[in-house]
Amino acid sequence: MWNLKKKIKKESVFSFFLTFILLWVSFSGFPHSMAPKRQSSLPPQTKKPRLPPAPKPEKTSTSLDLPKGEKEQQEAIEHIDEVQNEIDRLNEQASEEILKVEQKYNKLRQPFFQKRSELIAKIPNFWVTTFVNHPQVSALLGEEDEEALHYLTRVEVTEFEDIKSGYRIDFYFDENPYFENKVLSKEFHLNESGDPSSKSTEIKWKSGKDLTKRSSQTQNKASRKRQHEEPESFFTWFTDHSDAGADELGEVIKDDIWPNPLQYYLVPDMDDEEGEGEEDDDDDEEEEGLEDIDEEGDEDEGEEDEDDDEGEEGEEDEGEDD
Structure with a gap:
């Protein structure tokens, strides 16, 4: 009986040391070269080469090469074109709406056109x-x-x-x-x-x-x-x-x-209006002609009076000399 207890005690001590060794090995680990390698069922992966980053797109606008003042003008022209496109779009939309309104009122006008034609036929x-x-x-x-x-x-x-x-x-x-x-x-x-x-x-x-x-x-x-x-x-x-x-x-x-x-x-x-206008012009020309004749007549009479005065003065001078 004593021997059996002693034997069990030895086996327990042995089991304790064996367990301790196994735990120590598991925590400390074997050297990496001695550890068994784990085989993977997946095929070995090859590392993809890293591509260089794509270059940023360069601005193709010619405004980059222009001086500051011209560059601002170029940008303004581009913005004006964008705004003009919006204006054209609205104009097109307005034309479509105006067309619908015109079609509506064109139908409403037809009875009046017909009535007008009937009245015109009487003239x-x-x-x-x-x-x-x-x-x-x-x-x-x-x-x-x-x-x-x-x-x-x-x-x-x-x-x-x-x-x-x-x-x-x-x-x-x-x-x-x-x-x-x-x-x-x-x-x-x-x-x-x-x-x-x-x-x-x-x-x-x-x-x-x-x-x-x-x-x-x-x-x-x-x-x-x-x-x-x-x-x-x-x-x-x-x-x-x-x-x-x-x-x-x-x-x-x-x-x-x-x-x-x-x-x-x-x-x-x-x-008729043109004829009346021409007649008026002719009358005006005739009146102007008569006025010119009267003025010329007055001038001639004035010249004759001056000649008479000069003649009288000459006779008086001759009388004094005598």
Whole structure:
């Protein structure tokens, strides 16, 4: 029994020392070269080379090379351009809104245009008088054009629903000796590419009544004789499609005459006014001429009086000598 206890005691002491040694080894550790290496299941990683930092972008503005004053001007110009872009954007927005308003009121005006046309039809020669009294249109009218326009009974301007896309001008005529058409029209619109273009009614001239050919013959004769030169016929406008974007006559009729034709109908005849002015000038010239004659007569009388006085003085001197 004693031996068994002694044996157990020895084994306990041995276990204690063994545990102490193991703990000491675990805390102190083996030398790094003696420690077993741990194998990793992951492939060995290669260290990526470090790239140099990217250079900062250099300013390409030429203002860096300019003197201070010019640099400030250049920067100001760039800022002005930015502000102008904003102004243009607002202008474009305003144009779109104005277009919507114009479309609205264009529809509201139609009944009044119709009523006005009915009233104008009661006045003979209203439209030819209006055209003759308009300074720009009258310059395009020859004598035969005026005769043909005496048969013009109605003019209508129709703007398309999308006003930007164009408009049409219609001329209504009574039976006349010049052409067969009852209506002559010219239309202005944007083609597929967005460029302005125009098309018009083909005029069916009666035999020997084509005013467009007659005007060219008249011009040739005038150029040879250097006499009165007739303007190109008003009716050539219906066949001229060379520059629809700069058609002045169409713009004048649409924007100036059509909104208020009465103001030109009521204008006094310009030729009469010019004639009266010329007569007034002639009267003034005659009066000035009479005044000049009177003044010259007075001067002559004064000179005669002076001569008489000198003669009398000479006779008195001779008497004294005697």
